[in-house]
Amino acid sequence: MDRAKHPVTSLAGRYGHPLHPALVAVPIGAWLASFAFDVASRFVAGPQSLADGARWLIGLGVVGALAAALVGFLDLFAIPTGTRAFRTALAHMAINLAVTGAYAVNFVIRGAGTPGPVAAGPLVLSAISLAGLTVAGYLGGELAYRYGVRVADETTQAQGYHHTDKENA
Secondary structure, three states, X not given: OHHHHOOOOHHHOOXXXXXXXXXXXXXXXXXXXXXXXXXXXXXXXXXXXXXXXXXXXHHHHHHXXXXXXXXXXXXXXXXXXXXXXXXXXXXXXXXXXXXXHHHHHXXXXXXXXXXXXXXXXXXXXXXXXXXXXXXXXHHHHHHHHHOOOOOOOHHHHHHHHOOOHHHHO
16 A cells, blocks of 8 residues: 555655646646636627637647646556556546547537537537546545545654644743
């Protein structure tokens, strides 16, 4: 279990400070914002700028997801195979790769740039992709908060709860 808490390489972030959770903020934020733009494009008079913005947010999210996936893949190597944590990590990775692929397709579909609000097809694809992202995020939370993958061990964590003489004064 201790092996899963340490990086296999410094490229994945130092001990107790994994890069993967920090990097996933980019695609999650971009894809959530793109969905908000998609929905908003259906309710405003000039929807094209929102539709264009949603497309570029999707593209940004795909690039960010690929960066997060590379670092996450390094974290996967630290998890012992044949464990529940490893199986959870594989499911997390597979769902995220499927979501990223769906968003890449969504980006291409929107390339034609038909004027007006975002069409129903790309909007539904974004909604389905966000649902998949939610499941993958839940599994990522299981890895970090339940199984402690790439989280500092309990002895290191306990150091933050020790009182010092200066703090008690």
